Amino acid sequence: MRNLSCALVLGTLAVAAAGAHAQMGRPDAAQRFAEADTNHDGQVSLAEFQAARAARFAKADRNGDGVLTDDDLPRFARSNPAMLAKIHAMQHGADRDGDGRITREEFDEAGNRLFALADANHDGVVDATEMRQVAQRMQSLAAQRSAP
Ligand SMILES: [Ca+2]
Ligand SMILES: [Ca+2]
Numbered sequence: 001m002r003n004l005s006c007a008l009v010l011g012t013l014a015v016a017a018a019g020a021h022a023q024m025g026r027p028d029a030a031q032r033f034a035e036a037d038t039n040h041d042g043q044v045s046l047a048e049f050q051a052a053r054a055a056r057f058a059k060a061d062r063n064g065d066g067v068l069t070d071d072d073l074p075r076f077a078r079s080n081p082a083m084l085a086k087i088h089a090m091q092h093g094a095d096r097d098g099d100g101r102i103t104r105e106e107f108d109e110a111g112n113r114l115f116a117l118a119d120a121n122h123d124g125v126v127d128a129t130e131m132r133q134v135a136q137r138m139q140s141l142a143a144q145r146s147a148p
């Protein structure tokens with residue numbers, strides 16, 4: 001269950017680390033799915049998923065040093081202890097060696113775990129139904145986390 005949680009948490013990591021603004025609202029899984037589906041066949045292949053992840057990493061790595069750290073977070077997130085703690089909690093799954101830095105390798109590894117998890121019927125693509133299911137699981141996980 002721990003690994004499952006880690007992988008699920010990773011889905012929201014990009015939202016937290018990359019778009020601090022997106023953090024204000026719930027991640028729109030349907031929209032993210034549509035964005036990743038670059039050939040618009042209604043399914044997200046591993047290649048499409050990885051391309052979307054790569055773009056997300058580049059966006060999250062605001063200072064462009066190739067690793068995700070607190071330095072990449074906007075000032076308002078860094079100066080908000082509650083938000084910072086939340087982001088750190090989410091990053092915990094990706095930051096395998098716990099050094100507070102998420103390398104591209106760690107990020108990709110986490111992404112691959114997420115894809116494997118989302119692809120429930122293991123046909124190598126995540127369709128809209130599978131994406132909805134994984135989004136629901138993420139939401140219930142997030143709800144658990146924010147519960148006292
Ligand atoms: Ca596609
Ligand atoms: Ca960085």
Ligand SMILES: [Ca+2]
Pocket residue numbers: 118119120121122123124125126127130
């Ligand atoms: Ca599938």
